[in-house]
Amino acid sequence: MAEPRYPAEHEKHLCYMVARGGLLMEEDLKTLKELVSEANYVCETCGRAATKAENLCHPIKL
Numbered sequence: 001m002a003e004p005r006y007p008a009e010h011e012k013h014l015c016y017m018v019a020r021g022g023l024l025m026e027e028d029l030k031t032l033k034e035l036v037s038e039a040n041y042v043c044e045t046c047g048r049a050a051t052k053a054e055n056l057c058h059p060i061k062l
Contacts, residue, residue, distance in 0.1 A: 014048045
């Protein structure tokens with residue numbers, strides 16, 4: 001089965017960074033904190049929250 005196709009900017013989305021990039025590793029905790037602190041958006045697909053809409057696949061303003 002073929003992998004789903006995503007736009008190039010998908011690499012900036014939290015779902016990609018966590019699933020494929022291993023963002024939750026201990027050394028990346030600072031980066032994760034910057035992306036989610038004072039969250040303004042939530043992804044309607046996966047429920048992750050982020051400060052900027054550009055870090056989510058389907059953001060909705062909180």
